[in-house]
Amino acid sequence: MASEGVLIYGGGISGMVAAYNLVRKGHDVVVREREAGFGGWDIFNPSTHTTPLDLEATSEYIGIDISPAFHPVSSLSVYLHDFRLEMPVFMAYHVERSSREESLDFLLYEKCREAGVSFEFERPLEEGEIDSLPPGTIIACGLSPEAYDYLGIPYQRVYAWMARGEKEYHNYAWMWLDECINEYGYISFCNGIYFNLLFSYGQEVSREGLERYREFMLRVEGIQDENWRQFNGAVPVATGDNPRLQRKGLIMCGTMSGCFDPFMGFGISGALVAGKVAATAVNDMDKAQGEFDRFTRHFANVLRFKEEVWYPLRARVDLLEEIARILGPQRAIRIALEALKQGRKKSAIPGFSPLSCH
Numbered sequence: 638m639a640s641e642g643v644l645i646y647g648g649g650i651s652g653m654v655a656a657y658n659l660v661r662k663g664h665d666v667v668v669r670e671r672e673a674g675f676g677g678w679d680i681f682n683p684s685t686h687t688t689p690l691d692l693e694a695t696s697e698y699i700g701i702d703i704s705p706a707f708h709p710v711s712s713l714s715v716y717l718h719d720f721r722l723e724m725p726v727f728m729a730y731h732v733e734r735s736s737r738e739e740s741l742d743f744l745l746y747e748k749c750r751e752a753g754v755s756f757e758f759e760r761p762l763e764e765g766e767i768d769s770l771p772p773g774t775i776i777a778c779g780l781s782p783e784a785y786d787y788l789g790i791p792y793q794r795v796y797a798w799m800a801r802g803e804k805e806y807h808n809y810a811w812m813w814l815d816e817c818i819n820e821y822g823y824i825s826f827c828n829g830i831y832f833n834l835l836f837s838y839g840q841e842v843s844r845e846g847l848e849r850y851r852e853f854m855l856r857v858e859g860i861q862d863e864n865w866r867q868f869n870g871a872v873p874v875a876t877g878d879n880p881r882l883q884r885k886g887l888i889m890c891g892t893m894s895g896c897f898d899p900f901m902g903f904g905i906s907g908a909l910v911a912g913k914v915a916a917t918a919v920n921d922m923d924k925a926q927g928e929f930d931r932f933t934r935h936f937a938n939v940l941r942f943k944e945e946v947w948y949p950l951r952a953r954v955d956l957l958e959e960i961a962r963i964l965g966p967q968r969a970i971r972i973a974l975e976a977l978k979q980g981r982k983k984s985a986i987p988g989f990s991p992l993s994c995h
């Protein structure tokens with residue numbers, strides 16, 4: 638059994654999956670987390686996220702049964718302005734990020750503690766220490782721009798308005814497309830809480846944009862939210878070769894490694910498998926690199942498709958709405974589903990492409 642120590646910066650999803658897998662291989666593992674406790678980045682948590690996921694294959698791959706933390710999405714409405722497409726939902730889940738008992742973070746933290754992982758809280762990665770970290774240190778700092786800057790990782794800044802609170806809705810989600818943002822607005826619910834996000838890449842979301850979203854919510858969904866605040870972070874979708882398992886002799890993990898869906902911004906499933914890959918990299922870099930390449934093999938093509946095809950289309954929501962109205966919801970949904978199926982084939986992230994874990 639190995640007994641060397643491994644240092645991990647970032648005690649979120651991928652950092653804890655890596656820690657658990659390493660301690661089970663006999664390593665002494667210390668996780669250094671910037672926040673005062675587990676539960677992820679407290680600027681946006683508690684939050685609820687929605688993600689495509691192959692729950693069984695992912696649990697098997699990472700060696701942790703994560704199913705208690707994931708709740709099937711019952712329905713998803715995609716809105717082009719006010720025009721609603723009611724999408725059939727399959728293999729999509731809500732999951733809570735926080736330190737509460739129902740959250741994914743709680744499940745992973747308990748697993749890590751039982752297995753013997755040590756945690757140091759309020760211990761951030763600092764720029765000045767990068768060059769003196771032991772080779773093989775794992776960096777899993779999520780969407781925090783400072784860590785990208787320290788390591789010279791190209792990124793897009795994500796600008797968002799977010800609102801969250803307690804509310805017992807059904808297991809429902811929506812997505813909203815409008816010209817005031819280049820990404821989307823969404824809401825997801827689970828465990829009696831909700832999280833509402835309106836976001837763009839590379840450009841701030843104006844107050845007028847937020848007002849449009851709020852008017853839509855009230856007019857169409859009958860929901861009012863008052864507690865909005867701004868958030869910004871980093872996502873590794875700046876270039877097609879963003880995905881890297883190693884930088885400066887350190888092991889990249891989770892969203893920072895680029896194991897991330899570049900089309901919709903889903904990061905949960907990629908973070909889970911990237912944690913296992915980073916743990917493998919400590920003892921067998923060649924094997925880990927093979928796994929990493931497998932999970933990220935379509936990243937560049939999907940990003941190119943998004944930039945060259947989707948963004949020009951996406952900028953004309955009025956046109957998309959008109960086409961959907963002419964086709965009628967049923968045919969529009971069939972076409973959207975076919976596009977989604979093709980997208981799933983092209984994505985190597987498990988869950989988005991259900992067979993890719995095997």
Ligand SMILES: Cc1cc2nc3c(=O)[nH]c(=O)nc-3n(C[C@H](O)[C@H](O)[C@H](O)COP(=O)(O)OP(=O)(O)OC[C@H]3O[C@@H](n4cnc5c(N)ncnc54)[C@H](O)[C@@H]3O)c2cc1C
Pocket residue numbers: 646647648649650651652669670671672676677678679681685686687688689760761762763777778779780781783784799834870890891892893897902903904905906908
């Ligand atoms: C607002 C928001 C909404 C999202 N919604 C969805 C969604 O609906 N579906 C989906 O699939 N994905 C979503 N994502 C993406 C997804 O949450 C992330 O891709 C995923 O959580 C990343 O996992 P990770 O392990 O890489 O990082 P995280 O789980 O974020 O963990 C990173 C950890 O590192 C810590 N940290 C940061 N900087 C430092 C430092 N300098 N030193 C030490 N520790 C540090 C943080 O506090 C945090 O605990 C969303 C992201 C955001 C920000």
